[in-house]
Amino acid sequence: MMARISIDPITRIEGHLRIDVEVDGGAVQKAWASCTMWRGIETILLGRDPREGWVFTQRFCGVCTTVHAVASVRAVEDALQLEIPPNAQFIRNLILIAHALHDHIVHFYQLSALDWVDVTTIPKASPTRAAVIADGVGAWEGNSRRRLEDVQNKVNGLIGSGQLGIFSHGYWGHPAMHLSPELNLILFAHYLQALEFQRKALQVVGILGGKTPHIQNLAVGGVMNAINLNSLATMNMDRLGMIQSLLQDLIPFVQQAYFVDACLLAASYPEWFRYGRGAANYLAVPDLPLDAKATQFDLPGGVILNGNLGSVRTIQNWNDQALRSAVAEDVTHAWYQGEGPQPPFQGKTDPDYTDFHEDGKYSWVKAPRYDGHPMEVGPLANVLVGYAAGHPLTRKWTDNAFKKISSLRGPNLTPDNLQSTMGRYLARAIRSAMLSDLALQHCRLLTANILKGDDTTYNPPVFPQSQITGVGLHEAPRGTLSHWVVIDKGTFSNYQAVVPSTWNASPRDQQGVPGPYESSLLANPVADPSRPLEVLRTVHSFDPCMACACHTFDASGREIAQVKVL
Template sequence: MSTRVTLDPITRIEGHLRVDVEVNDGRVANAWSSAQMWRGIEVILKGRDPQDAWSFVQRFCGVCTTVHAISSIRAVENALNVEVPLNAQYIRNIMIAQHSVQDHIVHFYHLCALDWVDIVSALSADPKKTASIAQSISDWPGNSEKEFKATQEKLKAFVAGGKLGIFASGYWGHPAMKLPPEINLLAVTHYLKALDYQRKASQATAILGGKNPHIQNLVVGGVATAINVDNLATLNMERLIYLKTLMEETRDFVQKVYYPDLLAIAGAYKDWFKYGAGVTNYLAVPEFPLDTKNTQFVLPGGIVTGGNIKGMRMIKDHHDDYLIKNIKENVTHAWYEGSGTLHPWEGETKPDYTDFKENGKYSWCKAPTLEGKPVQVGPPAQIMAAYVAGNPKVRGLVDGAVSKLGIGLNDIHSTMGRIFCRGVRANVMADIALDNLDKLINNLVSGDKTYANHTEIPAGEYRGVGFHEAPRGTLSHWIVIKGKKIENYQAVVPSTWNAAPRNEKGELGPYEASLMGNPVAQPDKPLEVLRTIHSFDPCIACAVHTIDPAGKEITKVKVM
């Protein structure tokens, strides 16, 4: 017997994503990923000054803001062959890394954990036993019996008040929930603590960016962050020391709370390292430039085909000709005119809404491909690339977890593998932020005070692409400049890659493919579908770039 389940919206962070699945004999037999919103910012940008693009494109989303600013500014710099001073690179790198730390903390605790953690179960936990477990996996000073007991009392008062808010519709008591009460209490306590530490990471970004979200300090050729370690009105030593304190606090939270919690939860759900692989072609681009020409990077990029990690094709820098030539987007099943495949520099954004037609057009997402193939992006791709390249931090974390959990390297191709890789990446990002702060301070002390190369937009026609490895994966902004104005602009973002509908060959996008074969114990409570989709950390506003005037229900789970 076949059951059709529609979840709309499926995301916790912001809506706009509908997922339909057909369930046969307790397994997903077919799936459709449908982005339910269109913005049209690419159209708004046409005819504008290229130097203003980065400010507009941050409005793709209220979450993935910094990443679009960085990618956009790099696109213009790439088109005009502009160098970026070292101080500006270090400042950008710190903002990128701290944005990632904040994003990953929020994803694990506030957007993903409740698919695995039963809050109701935590009410019956023994706080003393919880403290003992927590202290056995981490020396975090907040892991005391007093802390866990206080959280449990808060939970009891919360439940007794009847105002459950976002927790009211949780699938508590679901048969797929496996954690013992004490681990549930541990996770809920750290869920609340995480609210403070993601704020600290945001503060760090704001110190450099002037504001968060939507940073204000970029210019083509560098940053507008005035630097003088001895001047009270600029980015001085006092602010840099405060910045370091914030980043050390968030690093410790990631490494002593987030990551141990992740391993504890992953250990209880090892079966989920076998579900959710889907598309096993991957892409990551190099990130954290260490020179003025974007040719040297802290982390490498790479392309995996068919899950062959050891056969990864490494990407050295952002000028990779194969990468630039072979990224294209298809609209056969997307709500745009036509059915063809176009390179982003020739890309079109002409809406053509037809309602949901599972064999026709059913999403506002285009279907990106690399050399004609669907590709998954995100932390697994970057962690694989760093692992193959021999990054010692990544190798140590991955090998240690593989041994501890009793899994293999290829188990990264999975629902839990994506969550695990995001935790590894958070570890790495926390260290990179502090390392780049040291580099910035040392460069300033050496006498280099340059933070921007003044740039004018010349006459003529220029094409550029700005690559960035964002928290959700590979992001690229593509710009055509003509007559000193934007002639065309397209963004190919991580959630476009992952949330893509079928392409012209009928090949499923990564979300869709990842659901195939997944267990579904109760179709009216499709927790397992949420687990796999949430493991990608979907953020659909970025992916589709005018809000649906017809409106949608706030929550809908339909079973037929």
């Protein structure tokens, strides 16, 4: 029997997202992804000084703030062909690494763990047995029987009160949830511990960026961090030591708790490597530059089409002309004026709201395409591109994950298995482990450069009166982010942001081809249409961030069904 489900809004994400699916025979047959909010930041930027664009672009989102700031200054620097000092590169890199670690930890635990972990079974767990299991899979210090018992007591008190608070609307007891009470206890204990460790990541961002969210230290041409080892008011050895200490506290949680938990989840739910493949085209860009000219990077970039890892085309640097000429945005099914795909430099963001029409316009998100192909971006793309290109750090942590999952009596995996719902969760943990390896390395690079006597952090920009264009690229936590700017007579005459969730939440294009969210939901199981937990699992695997992706919230619309979501 055909059932139509509308989940509006999807929660435990940033922004407003509506997902509609048609379910028949216990599986999704059609899907629509609709962003229901418009920001209009690109319109606000027109006519403004390019040196202040990054301050505005951080307001695309309340979560992905630093990434838009960095992409904005990179776009203007690209247009000016302006190099920035090595110190500025390393400071930016450390901010981006710390921000990404925070983002990934929060996604796994606070935003998606409750799709898999049944909190209400925790009172049945044996803390002693749970501690033995935890010790058998990892060496995390937070796995003691006493700490697990404390967590169980908290849950007992919560359930005993009859008021579950933020956990009151979970799909507890759903047939798709099958972790043992002990595993639920372990993962929920780490859910609570993650709150402390994501805070340490943000402290690094705050020390370097002046505050968080919405850092204050960037500038077109570098950063505004003054360096003077003899001053208490500037970047000195004490502050560098504080950053290093915070990272040293954070890294064990990433590698011994988060990474292991992702492997444990993958081993416990192997069936989810069969669902959620989606577009099977992947895009990632190189990032974490190691020199002023940005010719060498710690993270690789590339393009994979049709799920064929052997066909990877590497992207060596940000000047890749094939990438710049391939990107276009289609508004056929988006609430904007215009027809057909437009390159971002010529793109417009003129709203044209028509209500939700599944065969017409139904989303505030445009449909980006790469040479006409829908592309998935994000940690999965980042890991697949790196593995296919032979990137040593990617291969190290991916192979470690496969070995860990196999040791937990999970499936024997290959990189191709990662093209799935569970693969996205695992890839995000792999990327986090990679970033944790790079964190202290970039801290040492900054320290070493300062100790050589280099205290330069800024090269002043000079704007010509002629028209110039630039692209700012960043491999953000949710994937490839690009800001496209046209500067004329020293002000922005066009500004377009093609962001990760725009790629992934794309509606159908002019040819009727669905975007990654929509295609990944096809054949997704749905055991109970009134409790579509499985739909949430696949959507949450992308870590949606709709405030960035939409280019006004309208509460009117045809209500098809109402379901509770946590």
